[in-house]
Amino acid sequence: MRSEQLAKSQPQARQQVADIVPISEGLHSHSLKICLLGYRSHPYGGGQGIYIRYLSKALVEAGHQVDVISGQPYPHLDEGVRLIKMPGLNLFENGLGSLRPHHLRSMTNIIEWTSKLTGGFAEPHCFGRRVLKYLRKHGRHYDIIHDNQSLSWSMLKLQREGFPLVTTIHHPITSDLDIALAAARSAWQRLLIRRWHSFITMQRSVAPKLQNVVTVSQRSKVDIADAFGMSQESINLVHCGIDTDVFHPMPEVTKKPFRLMATVSADAPLKGAHYLISALADLAQHYPQVELLLVGKPKPGGSTERLIERLGVQRRIRCVTGISTEDLVRYYNEAEVVVVPSVYEGFGLPAGEAMACGTAVVSTNGGALPEVVGDACMQVPVKDAQAIVQAVATLFDNPDKRRALAQAGRERMENIFCWRKAALEMTDYYWKVIDRANR
CATH class of the missing domain: 3.40.50.2000 (Glycogen Phosphorylase B;)
Structure with missing residues (x-):
């Protein structure tokens, strides 16, 4: 079957997705004010920036208002999504020598710099500190705060202060640590790997205390529960999507042999x-x-x-x-x-x-x-x-x-795996969180 025939299958599949009726439809009719958080949101690598980009786009298309608060690197977002930049020191690009005297006025900057100096990775923790300060001043109008896997101490503070918080955990970073340690060739490399992954201690403590956790696959649900000592029943599943309008067959493009x-x-x-x-x-x-x-x-x-x-x-x-x-x-x-x-x-x-x-x-x-x-x-x-x-x-x-x-x-x-379906399922979950908070 030629690639032209692949493209012809799109309308039927889109109609199947359009027939999906969300639970919230008819129960909650007004749009939500949603704030998505990403401690780093690279638009092409790592998955987190891609997740924020397409989830925010799908939520806007579903009729909601969406702001994204992100550290560097910043995501590429749809025109209907507002980006609120939350810059840190961005030491992975700027280097340790980028520290200036005015940076020392901020304890968060000092934590970020000294962690990087000693081989650590403090971006999730420091982003949490910055975003907590911002949301305390400017965030009470949001119906939902949705954190994309920072799992920082500050997320627990947001939760305690009454912010309706949802957290996506894509997979436990303990998997990354285990695989990196297995690939290490020396004790020194293993020491550096453990130091860089030391933020996992924070995540292990924070994750079980979060009230509203969502993940993207059944396998991740099992692994998260095992790694963080959580019950699988406490973790909601909403698959990621693929924007099949953006990622589509191009009949005019010739395949390059081999x-x-x-x-x-x-x-x-x-x-x-x-x-x-x-x-x-x-x-x-x-x-x-x-x-x-x-x-x-x-x-x-x-x-x-x-x-x-x-x-x-x-x-x-x-x-x-x-x-x-x-x-x-x-x-x-x-x-x-x-x-x-x-x-x-x-x-x-x-x-x-x-x-x-x-x-x-x-x-x-x-x-x-x-x-x-x-x-x-x-x-x-x-x-x-x-x-x-x-x-x-x-x-x-x-x-x-x-x-x-x-x-x-x-x-x-x-x-x-389409984003429209993911947005509808996520909206239903948001409403459940909001309803529980209002009881």
């Missing part, structure tokens, strides 16, 4: 880039034209860059960063196969985006990825480069299978 694509944080062990790059080296022996478009850039001198040089695949990899959403959609459409090599995902937005674009996907079974991809892609075990090689080779050699998976992936995203 083009692979991946959207990964190249040096994060959690994302599995090393297994993909090892697979690329093996594939090159059988497919001389194979190339990888990597959305993300390895750190100079880092482990990923060293692996690329050792395997001699530099000329086969093109790295792109800071691209527009339009460029990202085109890249998904140009690829013959998109690979998601993650060791763990709380949801797996890149897999959903690629499927929505009508491109065949090879995905690991890490974390919640099986929930997202279902049987509409080729699944492989985590940490298995040879399994990636075999799955990609199967798709390279079988155009009919690629087309079948492309069609199935598009239909799955339209029917199950």
